[in-house]
Structure formats: structure tokens, C-alpha cells
Amino acid sequence: MRATVPTRVLILGGGFGGVYTAVNLERILERELTRGEVEIALVSRDNYLTFQPMLPEVVSGSIGILDTITPIRRLCPRTDLYTRAIEEVDLGRRRVTLASGVGPRQLHLEYDHLVIALGNVTSFAGQPGLAEHALPFKYLGDALTLRNHAIHALEEADIERDPRARGGLLTFVVAGGGFSGVEAVAELNDFVRSAARSFRNIRPEEISVVLLHAGDLILPELPKDLAGFAQRLLMKRGVEVRLNARLAGATAEAALLKNGERVETRTLVSTVPGGPNPVVAAIPCPKDRGRIVTDLHLEVPGHAGVWAVGDCALVTDAATGEVSPPTAQHAVREGRCAAENIAAAIRGTAKRAFAFRALGKMGSLGHRSAVAQVFGLKLSGFLAWWLWRTVYLMKLPGLDRKLRVAVDWTLDLLLPSDIVQLRTDRAVSIRREHFEAGQAIFREGDHGDWLYIIEDGQVEVRKAISGQGETPIRRLGPGDCFGEIALLGDHVRTASTHSLTSANVLAIDRDACQALLSTLPPLRDFFNRLLEERVGMRPESSDAHLSDEVASPITQEAAR
């Protein structure tokens, strides 16, 4: 007997695993969907599928921004798409809770079959300063941010005269020597070197592009000779490959390595693989190093109707007994297998075990060069690059995207690289910053735009006193503020500050600070008391405009 309530299949995640599960479910269960016996829903952060192998080319602008991505609605038109964050997965009640959208209400989705395809996330946990100062490289937005960031660094370098500041602005560091790091550094290197030619005051030899790799040969996924080819090629193009170098932390001005070395840079990209998605981490089911354990049919043991595919799943190949690697090739096949097995469960037919042998591995090295290992063959140079382009063009979902990318690639052979800097993001009003021991946070005479509050660590305030040089006047710890004098009075910094230890600091910009002070009287009182107290403690009172500031500490300017 057929149930009158439709069977609900809910897919979590809009990457290759999730989207291809939906695509195959729509194909296999076409009859049931038409009769209203089955409903498919998919929850995704973005409304598009990102074709990650092409993200590095978004950085260099050699393909259009929108052409690496395909609208999910177009790929699976009979699936309900929810572009909201997931708040909770309740396996017991068979229910998933989504965050509120434009309105303030959460959404609850119930399911009969649940497919978990949430991938992994960029996680900077345990590496001080990375969350604040390193750029991730996973989503389309990351590629755009990196592109804008690199152009901004060139813009600033063009008008900067201090050699050390110029050095940091013109140094671009990528951490991670796997496929994504190598492809990213190759395109970034091509891009900044080509874009820099449009800047009047930047000499090519000032630019330094660095790849940090933890091992002693990049591309551990490939045979040694191919990896060696790639490494030599990158070096020939001007990439400094630092082997056995592991990223340990970052500040706004430098990448900090595990061996204590530091590389001064304003652009640090981390492609080091991320941790499990926090939503996955919170699901109480068997896991192995963060990945959800599945049986041969991709179902989660002990949870009938719960399936896992892609990077968040531990999938054992039925033919080889090996664990499937976290690649798009595998996610696509796992999605198909899960779709077939869900259809089999709904129809009461037999399930099949997952088995798939990878077709090959490829990595682009920019400038019409690549490395590839396909069906046992090893290729490098132009032939590998041609193969790379052709295969990815064929794999890119949607005919319109194929056409657009083909046109982009053709134009790119003819036209100069683009240097426009797109700024769509609004000012961030509160941010966290990390400082290493001994780092200057700001210097006397600097322009003051931020108020700082110490989360942890020690900071010393110093002031230049005639005849004595720079003298410590105050030591601050967790919960203490600094920077308020210049901020609240629209003046330059009247003292300098240095972190004595590694320190995490909350920084609040002028607008946010004034908005908070003008609306929260206890905060205003606190800062007024602080200003009075600090001026009383001040060793010298010769500074005329300081006293002015204090006479009306936070009145008109801030209260407006």
C-alpha cells in the first residue's frame, strides 16, 4: 500500500556530493516526484555550486567571476532549495532546524531520509592570529577577497616610501603545498607580476611570492617526478618555495613559522585543509577523525535513513577496501550511489556497494602549464595544461557555463590582465587582531582610528620624553582599553603601544565606538573616568591639546 504522505529526502550541503545526490534522485525518482510520492529538499549556504578547481583563475581574472559557479536551482529544478544556515540536526526527532532569514523565525524541516554532505570548513583553530589575519581559499567569495586584497596591497605599495612597509606589501604568502595551494600560488604569482606592470612605482624585482610547504616536496598527492617538475617550474617563474616550513600563526604584518622564523607580509593565504564542519561535529553518530562513518551503501551504521557523502564522510571503497579521498570526483560518484540506494530503500529493492577508481589527478600551474596523472600516464607542461582545461570544461556543469568559460579563456589569451579592485564589503566595525610579542600596535604620531580592548596578553604604553627617549608609562592587561585618547578626540596617537607578550585584542572603529558611547551611558561614564584617571597619571602635562581633549572628554563628538 502506498502512503499518502510523501517520503521526504533532505540533503544538507550544496557541494558536489549534495548537489549530485539531488540531481540523481530527480532522475531516478522522476515518476515518484511527479506523483507527489517523494519530495526532495536541499540546504546550502550559497545558491550555487562552486567549481573549486577554477577558483584560482578568478583571482587572476582569467575567467569571469560568475563563471566558476552554477545555480543549484538550474541543476536540480525539482528540489526545494533552502539557502540558510543549519542550526541543529536532531537525528532522534528526524528534524533539522535552520537559522532565521530576513524575518526572525527559524525553520524546522522533517525528513525520512537525510543525506549529510556538509564537506569540511576552513578552520584556523589553535593557530594564533590566523582567523584574524590569514585569508581562507575555499569559496568564491574567498577568491574575490584575495584578488581585491592583492590589488589593494599593490595600490598601497605604489605610494609607500618606507622600504620595510613596501616589502611587506609586496610579499604574498600561500601556506600549503597541496593541489589547492599550488594552484593558488601559481595564479597569484602570475597575477601580481602581470598586474604590477600597471603600477608606476613598483619594480618587478620588489615582488616576492612565497609558498610554505610542511614536507620536503610539494604536491604529495602526485608521483615524485611530476611533483619535482611542478616545483622547479614554480621556482623558475619566481615563486620562492620554502620546504619543511609550517605556518604557526600570523599578525597583520607577518606570517609566523613553527621554527620561529617570520615572513613579513600583508597577504597570507592558508589552503591547509580545514577541520570538520561544526554542524557535523555536533551530530551524535559514529565518526573517525571528524568524518562520519558509513557502511558499504553509504548509510550511517545504526541510523537507518541517514546517509553521508563527500568530504565529511568516511567512505570505504568496496572494491579496494581503501578510504576514498576527499575529491570532487569521488563526491560526485558518492552522490550518485547514495541517490540509487535511497531510491532502492524507498522502492524496497536491493542497494549497491560503493566502488570507484579515480580517473586521474591534475593540477594547473598557470601560464599554460600543468601536471597530470591520468590512467597511469604522467603528463607535464602544455599538454597537461590543455588536458586540464578540456577536462574541466567538460566537467563544468551547464552548457551556458561551458560556453562562457570557453569565451573567457579565448579572450584571456588576447587581453591584458585586469587590475580593478572591487570593494563591495561594508566597513567592519568590530574586529579581532593578534599581535606577537614585541610588535608595535601603534606609534606616537600615528593617526588613530581604532579603540583597543585587551582580551589576553600584556601591552605596554610608551611615550617619548625629551632627553630620555621612549619611556614605558603604563602596563595593561586583559580587560584594559587603550587608544581612546586619539580616537575620541580625532587626534593623532599621543603615545605608542607595544605588545609584551603574544596578545589578542578587540578593535572597535570610530563610528562603532561613537555609536556605542552615545547610546550606552555606563560605557560613556566608564571612558570619562578612564580618561580623567589616565591624564592624572600622565608624567608630563605639557601636551596642550591633550588637556583640551580631557576638558570635554566624550561630549559633543561622541554623543552626537
Next chain:
Amino acid sequence: MRATVPTRVLILGGGFGGVYTAVNLERILERELTRGEVEIALVSRDNYLTFQPMLPEVVSGSIGILDTITPIRRLCPRTDLYTRAIEEVDLGRRRVTLASGVGPRQLHLEYDHLVIALGNVTSFAGQPGLAEHALPFKYLGDALTLRNHAIHALEEADIERDPRARGGLLTFVVAGGGFSGVEAVAELNDFVRSAARSFRNIRPEEISVVLLHAGDLILPELPKDLAGFAQRLLMKRGVEVRLNARLAGATAEAALLKNGERVETRTLVSTVPGGPNPVVAAIPCPKDRGRIVTDLHLEVPGHAGVWAVGDCALVTDAATGEVSPPTAQHAVREGRCAAENIAAAIRGTAKRAFAFRALGKMGSLGHRSAVAQVFGLKLSGFLAWWLWRTVYLMKLPGLDRKLRVAVDWTLDLLLPSDIVQLRTDRAVSIRREHFEAGQAIFREGDHGDWLYIIEDGQVEVRKAISGQGETPIRRLGPGDCFGEIALLGDHVRTASTHSLTSANVLAIDRDACQALLSTLPPLRDFFNRLLEERVGMRPESSDAHLSDEVASPITQEAAR
């Protein structure tokens, strides 16, 4: 005798006026530039020139995001470009101060000739709620934001079941019936109607696109018959044209009209002309309604060596005696005239008076239709559209851009419209909101993600009490907080709030709030006292998890 110090020409503004001044200076003063006798610098917010007539097509995606803009460095390669904000123009010391960049130091630029080409800015002053809830439409970033916003509204509407909320999400309002408003509403209408076809649960008749115009016929720049043609065409395509309707304010949920009517919408675009640039407003020189007065040579009377061009300048045509309108055509010619006259001043030759007769006026209506008035001829429909495309393609600076746009337009004839939503902007942690009298701010049972602080206005807190319905329990005014119970405890709202008057409110999100509370002890104490006090005042204490919350008000969660 020749001076050994080069003559410095400093141009403020990277629009058509500023960039074409630089382009022409480079051409005319080529010899002096090569000998190092002249230096040209230009300060611009962005490193590209935006071709505004094509911005509406970015919304619909019919041309590539980067193809409406041209890098300024490519157009004037011998000019030093500073992409920083201007903080001060000091005519007395002949010095311009730029804001700090990556580092904390300001930059001071001295000049012999100053060209002010700062245009005007979108200004929502005096219209409550517009700064918070209306989208401007001037820069490329605005077009991208509008595109993403419209797609987000469709995404949310697709999964929203409440009819009133759906109505607001599917209503798109553009204020201003001049060229930019009409072009924007035409493309927005085409785009949302075409994109909506990819959404399963949106019916075409649910979509409503509204144009608000203060007069009784749109396009006052054009003859009445052409304007009438455009107005009828928009209405035929499904745009609701509301005449004699003036925008007076906005909330997150509605556009408020001057006559007291309201249009429920989640997407409000204002193209109403902006006010003078605040930097221009602060320059002490003769002005007429915010525009800098210039003589026949475009020099500012009484300030030798100071020139003004473009929308920020009041330029009188030497031939007709009329004031030049604020269009790109005029800005380009004014830039050339200013460049010639600066060269004349440097060389000691004669200056020329500015005179230019506009070639024509054109407005695109989307869908291969337009209106145009060229050399006295009036055109409408396909022919006008063809002319519009051809003329703008010819005017688009740079051969590579021409080629890319031509290719985009060709592909656009063949391919479906794109619905991917690009989110590059980070979460805004503090924002302002405007509420009209009687509006619900949140309701009991809603999910609570924001803490609110009243800047001005009155807010009432109400609670459902069994047998009595919703009962007022507290009235709040400026400086009072609300929403803290749900926010700090990760719970749903335990009461509802309504504005009693028109109210401006500062909203702080969960992350920002916790960061502030964990670092600022006085703020934490304040909220702990507030929570205790409010729970003491509470008329009922049956709410179990509320007391839980209060037992450890802001400890673990917030202090982490």
C-alpha cells in the same frame, strides 16, 4: 627660466571629469612630463572609472561585473594614483590630506594646481530610515549589492509561507523617475521576472515592481512624447508607475511615502539625486547650492590654480550662458577644457572659455528598447536601443572593455539570466535601524539574534498573559536596551516589542555583543544589573527557563 621643482597638478576624483582631466593633461603636457617639469597625481575612491550608464545591466547580469569599469592606471599611465579617502583640502597651504591606508599614517599632498572633480554623493539626510534601509545606486558595488539583495529576496520568498511576508519580499521599489531610476527599474523588472522562473514556489503574478516618481510624467529630462512612450512601455512590462509619489522614509519592511501611504517591500532603491560631497562642502570657496562656482575657464574665482569640473562644479557655458547639466558628456568636455587651461597657465599662453552643446540624451528601457533624443531627432523602441548600445560601446574607454562588452551582449542574447547570489561582504556587527510608529520590532517566540539600544523614540515591551492577551509591561526611551534576555541566553524572545513613535535604534549582533561584554567589565556589570532588575519587575515568574538564564546571566557564554 625654468624651475627645477616640478609643477604639481593634483586632481581630486576618479569620475569622468577627473580622469579625463588627467588623460588630456598627459597628452598636452607630454614633453613637460618627460622632462620631469610637471607631475600629475589623482586621488580616487576606487582604482577604476565606473561607466554608470551600464550599471543597471550589472544588476541583470547581461554584462560582466568587471566590464562596466576601466582601470584608471590604464587610462592615464603617467599619473600617480592614490586610492584613499580625502580628509582635508587646505586651499591656504595648498595641501590635501589623505586618510591612512594599511598603515596608520595619513598622507599630505602639496599642489600648484588643484582640480576638484568630486561629483556628488548619495545622501539620505533628512529622510528617516533611508540610510539604514534604502539601497543607493551609484557605484558598481551598489549594483552588485542590489543584485544580491534581489536574489536573496527571491530565495526567502520561495520558502516563506506567510502571505504578507511573501508580498514584501516580492515587491521591488525604485524611487526616482529620472534616467537612472528608469534604467534601474527597467533592468530590475526584467531581471526579477526572468530569475523568478527558476524558483519553484514563486508565481509570476506575485511579483510587483514599483517606480515612485515625484512628478506627473517620468523622465523630465526628455520631451513629453518620448517620456510618455517610455512610461507606457514600462507599464506594459509590468512596472507599476506611481506618479506624484515622493519617498519620505523607510523601515526594513516598507517604503513610506510623503502622503502617508506605505508600500510593503524588502527591496527599496533610491536613485534620487544626492547632495554635495562632504569634502566639497568643507572647502571654503564660493558655491551655489553646493556646487563650486567657476569662471569661464573653469577656474575658481579668487583662487588661482584651483579648478572645478563635473557634477560638483557650477559651469556656465560661454556660448549659451546656460548652466551645464551634470552628465558624463559634459564632465568629459570640462575635463579636457580644464587640462588645456592648466597647460596654458603652466606655459603662459591664453586660456579658452568652456562651451559644449550636448549631442543627445538616451535612456535604456531594457529588453532591446530605449528612448533617445539625438541632434534634435526623437527615437524610441529598437532603433533607439541599437543606437544606445552602439554609442555607449564606442564611448566605453579601452579596447579590451569594448571587446568584452560586445561579447557579453552577444552571449546575453543566447543564454538564460543568472541567479547566483554572490556574498562577499562580511557580517555587519553593529547597524542602525529605523522603525515607524506602531511597528513590531520583534515578537514573543521569535529567535533572538540582536540586542537593541534606543537612540531616540519610545518602545513598548508587551507580554502575552493568559486570559489578558498581550499586555504592556514596560516602556523604554533613549539610552534603554532591550532584547538582551534572548540574546544573552541563546533563547527565543520572551516578550514582544513595538515602537510607539518613530524610533531610531542601534542593533548589535550576538558575536559583537559577546565580544564587548567579555572584554568590558563595566558593560558586563551594567547588563547583569539590568537583567536582575528586569526580572524583579516582571509581573509573572512562571517562566522557568528565564530564571535559569538569570541565575548565570552573562557568565560562561558571554565571557568566553
